[in-house]
Amino acid sequence: MNRCKMFKFVNYIGKGCGVRFRSSWANFRKSCHDYDKYRRPVGSDLIAGLSQFYTGKQLKDLHILDVGCGTGLYGKALLDLGLGKMSLIDASKDMLSVASNKLATYIEQGCVLSLDHYQTPPLPYQNGSFDVVLLNMVIHHLDSVNGRTFPNAIRLLKEAEMCLKKKGIVAITTIPPSNAMNYWTSKQCYEFTHRTIQYFPSLDEYETMFIKSGLKSVQKLTFLGPGLICYENIIDSNGYLDQSWVNSACVFELATDEEMIAIHEKVHGLVQSGMWQQWTQENDTTEALGGVTLLVCHKD
Numbered sequence: 001m002n003r004c005k006m007f008k009f010v011n012y013i014g015k016g017c018g019v020r021f022r023s024s025w026a027n028f029r030k031s032c033h034d035y036d037k038y039r040r041p042v043g044s045d046l047i048a049g050l051s052q053f054y055t056g057k058q059l060k061d062l063h064i065l066d067v068g069c070g071t072g073l074y075g076k077a078l079l080d081l082g083l084g085k086m087s088l089i090d091a092s093k094d095m096l097s098v099a100s101n102k103l104a105t106y107i108e109q110g111c112v113l114s115l116d117h118y119q120t121p122p123l124p125y126q127n128g129s130f131d132v133v134l135l136n137m138v139i140h141h142l143d144s145v146n147g148r149t150f151p152n153a154i155r156l157l158k159e160a161e162m163c164l165k166k167k168g169i170v171a172i173t174t175i176p177p178s179n180a181m182n183y184w185t186s187k188q189c190y191e192f193t194h195r196t197i198q199y200f201p202s203l204d205e206y207e208t209m210f211i212k213s214g215l216k217s218v219q220k221l222t223f224l225g226p227g228l229i230c231y232e233n234i235i236d237s238n239g240y241l242d243q244s245w246v247n248s249a250c251v252f253e254l255a256t257d258e259e260m261i262a263i264h265e266k267v268h269g270l271v272q273s274g275m276w277q278q279w280t281q282e283n284d285t286t287e288a289l290g291g292v293t294l295l296v297c298h299k300d
C-alpha cells in the first residue's frame with residue numbers, strides 16, 4: 001500500500017470557524033511553485049550537528065518535528081544527512097503538496113512518519129514526543145501586528161517545549177529586524193521594509209518569549225550571506241525582477257501595488273544603466289554582517 005495514503009491528516013480545530021489555514025500575511029498558494037527555485041535550507045548541516053550534540057544521540061536515532069515545514073526543504077536535507085525519523089506539519093496544503101513529492105522516497109521508506117495539514121498553535125502531539133522541534137522561518141507568520149506581543153508565537157514555543165523529550169532542543173531560524181536591514185531589498189523602499197520587520201521578533205523579544213515558554217537559549221548564530229534566499233538569476237530577460245523570485249520571497253506580499261511598481265522600476269533602471277551589480281554589492285551587506293540567525297534552546 002502507498003504509505004502516503006496511510007498518513008494521518010489531523011483535523012484542524014478551526015475548520016468551519018472562519019479561521020484561515022495560513023500565515024497571518026503571506027500567500028503560500030502563490031509562493032509554492034517558485035519557492036524551491038530560490039530557497040536553500042541554510043544551516044541544515046549545523047542543525048544536524050547541534051541536534052546530536054545536545055541530545056547526545058546519533059542522527060539516525062533522532063525524531064524531529066518540522067513545524068511550518070513548507071516544501072520540505074529542511075526535511076529532505078536532514079533526511080539526506082541520515083536523520084532517522086521526521087514528522088512535518090504546515091498550514092498550507094499547497095506547500096505540503098510540494099513537500100509530499102519531494103519526500104516521496106522517505107515516505108515509502110517509513111522515515112517520514114506524518115505530513116500533516118495543520119495550523120499551529122497548538123501542536124497535536126503528546127508531551128515528550130520529539131528530540132528536536134524545528135521552527136524555520138515560521139514564527140513571524142503566526143501573529144498579526146499588535147504591539148509586538150507575539151501571543152501565538154509564545155503559545156507555539158510553549159507547546160514546542162512540552163513536545164520535547166528530556167534533552168531535546170528547539171531550533172529556530174529567523175531574520176531579526178537588525179539583519180533585515182542588510183538585504184538589498186531593504187534599501188529599495190523604507191515603508192515596505194518598516195512594515196515587514198514589524199512581524200519579525202528582535203533577538204531581545206525572542207529571549208523574552210523563551211523565558212515565558214520555559215525555554216533557555218543555548219546558541220545564537222548568524223550566517224554570513226543572504227542565507228535562505230538565492231540571488232542568482234533574479235533578473236528576467238526584460239531586465240526586471242523575475243516574477244518567480246518575487247513570488248518565492250513571500251515578504252513582497254506586504255508591499256503595496258505602488259511600492260511593488262516602484263521596486264520593479266528602480267531595479268529595471270539599474271539594470272538598464274549597467275549599475276545593478278555594483279548597486280547590489282554596495283547595498284547588500286549580508287556577506288559582511290549576516291542575514292539568517294539560528295537560535296537553539298532547550299528546556300529551562
Ligand SMILES: C[S@@+](CC[C@H](N)C(=O)[O-])C[C@H]1O[C@@H](n2cnc3c(N)ncnc32)[C@H](O)[C@@H]1O
Nearest residue numbers: 023068069070090091092095119120136137141
Ligand atoms: C517561509 S515558509 C518556511 C518553510 C520552511 N520551514 C523553510 O524554512 O523552508 C513558512 C511556512 O510556515 C507555514 N505556516 C505559516 N503559518 C503557519 C501556522 N500557523 N501553522 C503551521 N504552518 C504555518 C506556511 O504555510 C509556510 O509553509
